[in-house]
Amino acid sequence: MIRLHHIAQSRSFRILWLLEEIGLPFDLIPHAFDKTLRDPAYLALSPVGRVPALEIDGQALFESGAIAEYLVETRAPHLMRGPGQAGRSTYLEWVHFGETIGQHLANLTQHNIALREDCMRSPTVMRLEAKRLANCLEAVAAQAGDGYVAEDFSAADIQCGYGLWLGQRFVRLSTAAQQYLNRLTARPAFRAALAKDGPAKIYTRDFYPAPEA
Ligand SMILES: N[C@@H](CCC(=O)N[C@@H](CS)C(=O)NCC(=O)O)C(=O)O
Known part of the structure; x- marks a missing residue:
């Protein structure tokens, strides 16, 4: 099993x-x-x-x-798009772009949640990471357009889509990003996964705003 x-x-x-x-x-x-x-x-x-x-x-x-x-x-x-298939390189780029998003999510999680005292946090890093995350999510939305990042739905949409789903707790999504996320979260498999995800273990707030400059 x-x-x-x-x-x-x-x-x-x-x-x-x-x-x-x-x-x-x-x-x-x-x-x-x-x-x-x-x-x-x-x-x-x-x-x-x-x-x-x-x-x-x-x-x-x-x-x-x-x-x-x-x-x-x-x-x-x-x-997937396998070796020799059309769209292979695009598919690989976006599968791995998921972790470009992931590093910003991790930094924001560390600052907003893991570091419990205000004196441990850097407001500058929090603002910078929120901006860098927003740029990543908009790049994903632009690539997806009205569809998905590598033409048809693939594992690349899951790798990046998780970034949008979680990233909306740190940045406001554009209409295009929200529409792409809506397409992903409407999928029966996403709903089934969410039902099994379990009670919130890390993020208890809907939104963690970056500190004002
Ligand atoms: N690049 C890795 C990152 C894995 C990772 O850092 N996962 C986090 C949760 S999102 C974790 O296990 N954190 C526990 C810790 O750092 O102690 C992947 O995509 O699997």
Whole structure:
């Protein structure tokens, strides 16, 4: 049985959503967003103790982008553009752009949530990261246009779409970005994943505004 190690609202949501898109049976293993991720048993699955980790085919995989590529290559070729197929390079760019978005999300999460005292936070970095995140989300929306980032819906939309879904807690989306996100969140697999995501573990506010200059 496939086992997905997961924290609600985190990047492991990408893999939860993808597993629902593919329609695979799997066990969801919830984790706390705390030091238990550094337990030796979990470090054996993910070397620095991060989610997602996926146990599949007798091995443990980490890195959401790698897991997504592995899943579509082995189980859902309709959700990828393979070697030699039209759109391959575009597909790869946007699969990996998901983690360009991810670094800004991580910085904003650290500043707004993990650093509990105001004196630990840098308002300058928070403003800068919000702006850089907004630029990324608008680039995704421009690429998607009225459709998806690599023509038909693919794993690249999941990698980037998670960024829009979470990113709306830190920046206001343009109409185009909101419309693309609406198309993604209307998908039955997204709704099914959301129902399994579990209670909020990281983000308790709808919006975390950047501090005023
Ligand atoms: N690039 C990795 C990032 C994984 C990652 O940092 N996940 C976060 C949650 S979104 C995590 O596990 N944080 C726990 C920690 O840093 O202790 C991926 O896309 O899988």
